[in-house]
Amino acid sequence: MSGKGAPELTVQNSGDLRVAVIAAQWHEKVMGGLVDGALRALGDLGIDEPTLLRVPGSFELPVAAKVLASRGYDAVVALGVVIRGGTPHFDYVCQGVTQGLAQVSVDTGVPIGFGVLTCDTEEQALDRAGLPGSNEDKGHEAVTAAVATANVLRSVSEPWR
Template identity: 60%
Template structure:
């Protein structure tokens, strides 16, 4: 499983304005990802948090772009795409990933990448930050975005 060798990151997010944009699909997984992201934001002393829900993972980039353009300091993208029996998985995964990268580069706003792309629901649950999960990708997305925000602030 991924996650081996992951750094321990503590970030100070005090004063940051952060949006969480989360897909509506796979409620149990998404609830875990959102909870992990919110806990990490609270620990980082971020008090200005907006949560918005996207219809699905394909729609994450456009909503993240809208929040980035509204002056948010970081945007956390959370979603899950589970492989099925059609090419849909590849198309949506590629489009969402490419779109989120483009938003970050076009706006200069850090995008926390919390988009799970898994072979099955068990893998998604194992990364969702739930009591029985081995990983918390919602938390990791926040840590990465706020760490990036802190570096960008030093550049002026």
């Protein structure tokens, strides 16, 4: 299982954070599980009014994340799934999405929760989607990581000048 060794995150005092979730539309069943897990995590953290946006596919996640990060959100969560096919398309999309989301986070200082599944098969994606019978809930995990990071960042005081 890929989640082996993951830290147990305790996240508190998050109800006042502005959090947005961006979700791709490809692979409806997998995405339904990821979105449900993300929204459940936000509710568990006391974030009652998150923004939820849908974009066509995973490749569109970075540009949406950049816009939301520049509009005052404390954390953005990107959810998508790319399943390997018979062409190099998988490699290009996965690399572009991963680098794009990382660049948005570094450029803006806004944590981006990475909930993009990059799987060889649909079965692997379903196993990570937080559905009944899934072994992992990557939508929930992506929210928890982004919000935990937002809390760490807001705890850092400005340096003396």
